[in-house]
Amino acid sequence: MNASETQRDTAERLEKSRRMLESIDQEHLLHFVEELETEQLEELLGQLETIDLPEAVRMVERANTDTFQPPAPDLISPADFVPRHPENEQAAREHGEQLLKAGKVAAFTVAGGQGTRLGWNGPKGSFPASPLTGKPLFRLFAEQILATGNRWGRPVPWYIMTSPINDEQTRAFFRDNNYFGLDRTSIFMFPQGVLPSFDEGGKFMLSSKHQIAVNPDGHGGSMRALRASGAIEDMKSRGIEQISYFQVDNPTVKALDPVFLGLHAIDESSSGQLSSKMVPKTSYNEKVGVFCQIDGRNRVIEYSDLPEDLARSQSEDGHLRYLAGSIAIHVLSVDFVDRITGEEGAAAMPLHRASKKVPHVSLSTGELVEPAEPNATKLEMFIFDAIPLADRSMVYETDRVEEFAPIKNAQGADSPATSFTLQIERAARWLEAAGVQVPREAGAPSAKIEISALSAMGPADLEHLDLPKAIEPGDELVI
Ligand code: UTP
Secondary structure (H helix, E strand, O other): OHHHHHHHHHHHHHHHHHHHHHHOOHHHHHHHHHHHOOOHHHHHHHHHHOOHHHHHHHHHHHHHHOOOOOHOOOOOEEOOEEEEOOOOHHHHHHHHHHHHOOOEEEEEEEOOOOOOOOOOOOOOOOOOOOOOOOOOOOHHHHHHHHHHHHOOOOOOOEEEEOOOOOHHHHHHHHEEEEEEEOOHHHHEEEEOEEEEEOOOOOOEOEOOOOEEOOOEOOOHHHHHHHHHHHHHHHHHHHHHOOEEEEEEEOOOOOOOOOHHHHHHHHHOOOOOOOEEEEOOOOOOOOOOOEEEEEOEEEEEOOOHHHHHHHHOOOOOOOOOOOOOEEEEEEEEEEHHHHHHHHHHHHHOOOOOOEEEEEOEOOOOOOOOOOOOOOEEEEEEHHHHHHHHHOOOOEEEEOHHHOOOOOOOOOOOOHHHHHHHHHHHHHHHHHHHHHEOHHHHHHHOEOOEEOOOOOOOOOHHOOOOOOOOOOOOOOEEEEE
């Protein structure tokens, strides 16, 4: 195109966007268009053409009417769960191993979050998360994926959801680290969708004169992103049937757990569509979502939505009745994701609203306003809202030390410090199970230990290694 053709093309695109914005009463997004440099105008038009704003308006309307309201307490009951060591554990393990051997399982990490609480300058997956060698989260998962592929003779494809905000940085991080030794072609990275924030009047906002204020559409957005990115088609073409879903901030997650995969596929409490892991809650008011049953279907109720008397209620043996805490580890079948994101299920995931401070450009002054108080609503989808869409959904108990050491905050609960403690405790338990004497002080290991998944993915793998008989207090041991 020559210069005048380009100009004409831009003018046409602008006109088209203007008509679209007028039809949804959001034409203020073009308020500063006359002031923009060519590149800035291009950027704004790019956003207007790629974000489906009419759909976003429908979502805002839907969010006003269709948010989840917990039903009356007498309609809620605790979800059943498969205990940590079920009778069919061995059969489940073998089935899961068969799935891995047949190359029917993919790993899927959602890494599109903004990680505001951790405050790390970079994608959260690049955060140094192991206690001694400081391996980044992505490397810890890559090692498990590599080790699993090697063990069963079939490389495991790895799907990673980023966001438009961290996609480039994440790709660069993988490139710089030589894809952590994985085959480049087995990694499929794609950005999730975004949704515009809106003010009290339902108007979208400008974060600068040429940018619409948007946020990633939540981990539940992974469902529609799997479809939109072509990942579902890619999975089908590779013969993948099951997706092992986990979040980027949990370094101890079993990325590909044969027992869980097997139970998901064969246990009678499962439809093979969507299964979840849970850990028993430590107290009635622990801030985790709880697996409940409503109308015969499992779903997670957020801690803030579960009536307090239910949360406190105990069974005859003194355990919390609402015990099963959600830890965002799931297996989903490709067919299930295909169904819930297709025509029939497109509007199936509810939207959650959250108040947020959104810096924005004032239309009257053109100045950037940094609000001290929340001034906008953001919409997000949550992965656990897919649970009631499954015909039957299995919940499987796991152990906190074995599998849940999240890094969410810079300090305090769920911080690097608490995660390191859990990771070292797990390593100590594995070594003790393999007959190594681990020094402990007031119950906690007094040595630092880190075990790479390339050496062992569980205590049984340690038996084949040449290990010391005992570790001394203060030792630092990397296996
Ligand atoms: P969190 O809910 O902890 O959010 O995400 P976050 O954005 O990472 O962190 P804060 O709240 O800003 O501090 C749990 C998991 O879901 C992913 C995150 O990357 C993390 O793995 N996630 C969250 C997405 O992939 N996309 C989102 O839009 C939100």
